Amino acid sequence: MMKKSISFQLNKEMRTIDVSPNEGLLEMLRDRIGVKSPKCGCDRGDCGTCTVVIDGKTVRSCLVLAIEVDGSELTTLEGVMNQGQINPLQQMFLDKNVFQCGFCAPGMILSATELLEKHPHPTREQVQEGLAGNLCRCTGYTPIIDAVLEHGGCKGGCRE
Amino acid sequence: MAIVHEFEYLKPKTLKEALHAVAKNRGAMLLAGGTDLVGHLKEGSVAPSLIVDIKGLRELKKIVLKGRILNVGALVTFGELMESRVIQSKFPVLTEIAGKVASVGIRNRATMVGNICSAVPCLDSGPVLLAMDAIIHVKAVRGGRMIPAKKWFLQARKTAIKPGEIVTHVSIPLPEEKGAGCYIKLGRYQGEDLAQASVFVWMGKKGQSRVAFGSVGPTPLRGTRIEKHLKGKKLDPAVLDLAKELVSEEVSPITDIRATKEYRLHMCKIMLERALLSAEARIRGNGPKYGKSLI
Numbered sequence: 026m027m028k029k030s031i032s033f034q035l036n037k038e039m040r041t042i043d044v045s046p047n048e049g050l051l052e053m054l055r056d057r058i059g060v061k062s063p064k065c066g067c068d069r070g071d072c073g074t075c076t077v078v079i080d081g082k083t084v085r086s087c088l089v090l091a092i093e094v095d096g097s098e099l100t101t102l103e104g105v106m107n108q109g110q111i112n113p114l115q116q117m118f119l120d121k122n123v124f125q126c127g128f129c130a131p132g133m134i135l136s137a138t139e140l141l142e143k144h145p146h147p148t149r150e151q152v153q154e155g156l157a158g159n160l161c162r163c164t165g166y167t168p169i170i171d172a173v174l175e176h177g178g179c180k181g182g183c184r185e
Numbered sequence: 186m187a188i189v190h191e192f193e194y195l196k197p198k199t200l201k202e203a204l205h206a207v208a209k210n211r212g213a214m215l216l217a218g219g220t221d222l223v224g225h226l227k228e229g230s231v232a233p234s235l236i237v238d239i240k241g242l243r244e245l246k247k248i249v250l251k252g253r254i255l256n257v258g259a260l261v262t263f264g265e266l267m268e269s270r271v272i273q274s275k276f277p278v279l280t281e282i283a284g285k286v287a288s289v290g291i292r293n294r295a296t297m298v299g300n301i302c303s304a305v306p307c308l309d310s311g312p313v314l315l316a317m318d319a320i321i322h323v324k325a326v327r328g329g330r331m332i333p334a335k336k337w338f339l340q341a342r343k344t345a346i347k348p349g350e351i352v353t354h355v356s357i358p359l360p361e362e363k364g365a366g367c368y369i370k371l372g373r374y375q376g377e378d379l380a381q382a383s384v385f386v387w388m389g390k391k392g393q394s395r396v397a398f399g400s401v402g403p404t405p406l407r408g409t410r411i412e413k414h415l416k417g418k419k420l421d422p423a424v425l426d427l428a429k430e431l432v433s434e435e436v437s438p439i440t441d442i443r444a445t446k447e448y449r450l451h452m453c454k455i456m457l458e459r460a461l462l463s464a465e466a467r468i469r470g471n472g473p474k475y476g477k478s479l480i
Contacts, residue, residue, distance in 0.1 A: 026191040046194035046236065047226070052187060068186050069224050070291055071377075082264070082293040088223045089294070092194050093216075093238060136289060158288020158377050 031095035035060070036104030044091040051075045053091040054101065062102035062131040066160070073159030076132035077101050083139045102131040105138060114138060114176050121172040125163035132159045137173045149174060149182035188226045196238040200245070200324065200353070203237055208326045208349045210235045215351060217260055218294040220287075221303045245353060250275060255357040259299075263292035276359055278366030278387065281475040282309055285370045288377045298352050301337065304344045304404070309370065311338060311405030312385035312397035319357045323350040338404035364389035365467035367460040369479050370399075371452050373443060381444040384456040388464040392417035396457065401436035401449050408435045411457070420465055428461070429454040456480060 032041045035058065044053060054060045054077070063086050066074035070085040077086045078100040105112055111119065114137060124130050133156060140147060140155030147155070152173045161169065174182050197203040207213045212234030216222055225231045239245065239260065246260040248269045255276055257266070266272055266283040273280055286292055286300070286309050300310040301321065313319075314334040321332045323346060330350070337345050346352065366387040372378030383399035394415040396408035411431045418424045438449035459479050466472030473479060 027193060029194065046192055047188040047190060049188060049223070049227075068227065070220055070287070073288065073290060076290055083290045084294050085220070085290050088220045088291075090194075090216075090219065090223060090236075093219070093240070095196075132290075139289065153376075154284075155289060158290055 029092055029095075031092060033094045033096060034098040036100055042091075046090065046092050048091040049087065050077070050089040050091045050094060051086040054086065060101050060103060064128055064131065066128070071158070071160070072129075073132035073136065074129055076135045076159070078104075078135055078139070083135050100135075102134055105134065114141070114173075117172050117176045118169070121168055121175070123164065123168040123172045124161075129159055129161040133161070133169055137169075137176075140173070141177060144177070146177045146179055146183040147174065148179075148184070152177075152182070186227045188223075190226060190229060190232050192233050193235045194238065195235060196241050198241050200242055200351070203239055203242060204324060204326045204349075204351060206235065206237050207351060211348055213237050215239055215302075217296045217299045218262060220291050220295040221299060239351070247354075248272065253359045253361065255279075255359055256354050257297055257357070258354045259352050260296060261298075262294060262296050263287075263300075264289070266297060267292070276357065276366075277475045278368060278385075279313065279357075281366075282313055282368045282385070284476045285309055285368065285383075298355060301355070302344060302346065302352060304338055304342050306341045306403055306405075307380045307383075307400040308405070309368075309380065309383065309399065312383060312399045313366070313368065314355065314357065315405045315407050316385050316387060316395040316397035317357050317359075319355050321345075321355050322353050324353050325350045329353075335407065341403040360387070360389055360393060362389040362391045362393060363468070364393065365464045365472065367464040367467065367472075367479070369456040369460050369463075371456060371480055375478065379443065382438065382449045382452050382456065384453060384460045386457070386460040386464050388461065388468060390468055394461075396435075398432075398436050398453060401438040401453060406436055408432070408457075410434055415461075420461055425458050425461065429458060432457060452480075 028043045064074040066072035068087045070088045075087040076083050144151050152170050214233035216236050216238045245258040247258045249256045250271050263283040263286045267280045297310045300308050319334045321337050323330050332345050368385045370383040371381045380400040385397045387395040396411045398406045432454045438446040440446045
């Protein structure tokens with residue numbers, strides 16, 4: 026099995042690393058680069074806790090080979106902070122105390138960010154759909170959804 | 186979970202290069218979105234010697250409407266289907282179907298062609314392609330073939346594709362007459378799940394109707410008897426009742442981890458009725474919004 030050198034942007038920083046074709050993206054990020062926000066939950070694309078952003082779109086990093094991201098732009102939760110400060114969406118989550126254990130937080134925040142880019146003032150249904158596939162076992166989702174709606178400027182959900 | 190199996194990786198820049206790679210290596214597998222393939226690699230249920238990543242073939246990433254033929258390239262993701270203006274205006278039911286597939290993070294990666302190549306019984310793309318008489322276009326080094334959807338799905342996880350072939354695109358002939366479709370998917374709960382049963386219908390203003398079911402047989406199934414029965418008829422209660430009675434002649438559900446065969450059969454009837462009435466209402470312009478949950 027031939028190792029291959031790949032280059033990609035990770036949170037705006039260029040990285041070059043040798044990977045084997047059978048190396049997973051999640052393992053490469055966590056174990057070799059040391060980026061720990063994406064977590065291994067179900068390891069089959071159902072739970073969303075391994076979410077990262079490739080070229081502007083959220084993906085399940087457990088279902089991507091590391092070698093596939095050659096030439097791409099990657100963003101993890103570490104990359105959505107503003108110069109080391111948490112961003113307004115994160116602040117909203119913090120103010121509303123939406124997470125308990127926090128394991129789902131990276132996936133929730135990245136998915137909510139993608140949703141708000143597409144729909145800055147989302148309806149409740151759009152938030153539910155946008156966050157679906159990010160499993161939270163603590164909260165029952167309500168505070169998370171409410172916080173995204175409030176960040177979108179519509180407490181309780183905007184009208185279409 | 187690490188992938189134990191070892192393989193080589195190739196990302197061709199041209200279709201020709203990709204075709205030669207799969208022609209030379211009988212153990213080659215194609216990689217597009219990878220949402221099925223990477224999972225299978227982790228489970229160890231596939232063991233390719235070579236993975237050919239076709240994401241560099243830009244010509245396979247197009248959605249093109251040519252006359253009445255809607256062409257969807259092999260690299261078009263479900264997310265892109267949902268966002269396509271052409272599809273939203275000319276065949277909006279396809280956005281409804283794409284929106285029922287898993288979650289945003291999967292739809293950003295998974296392709297419709299990958300879905301029909303995996304060909305699991307619960308696939309969401311199957312019923313629509315079968316009912317609309319879609320054609321699957323494949324290429325090999327020696328030339329191409331066009332395979333009608335009804336000849337594509339052979340068994341669960343088995344399609345008519347042969348070694349050395351690559352699906353380039355799927356073409357869906359959009360009917361001449363005005364009409365509307367509806368897709369209803371039954372999961373175990375609100376939110377993302379694989380289908381326990383699904384129903385696709387398309388109704389034309391002049392009385393044409395198309396019906397297909399998913400997850401109630403090894404492959405998607407066309408409801409030809411129901412189609413014949415409905416042809417040219419108004420959807421009054423008697424017509425709907427007979428259509429529902431015919432469902433048991435069309436589908437052959439099994440009992441598995443997700444549902445019993447009795448429940449699947451019962452729900453197919455309910456979903457058929459709702460889908461027909463919704464499609465009819467959509468033709469009139471007062472139907473449910475595409476993507477709205479109807480179950």
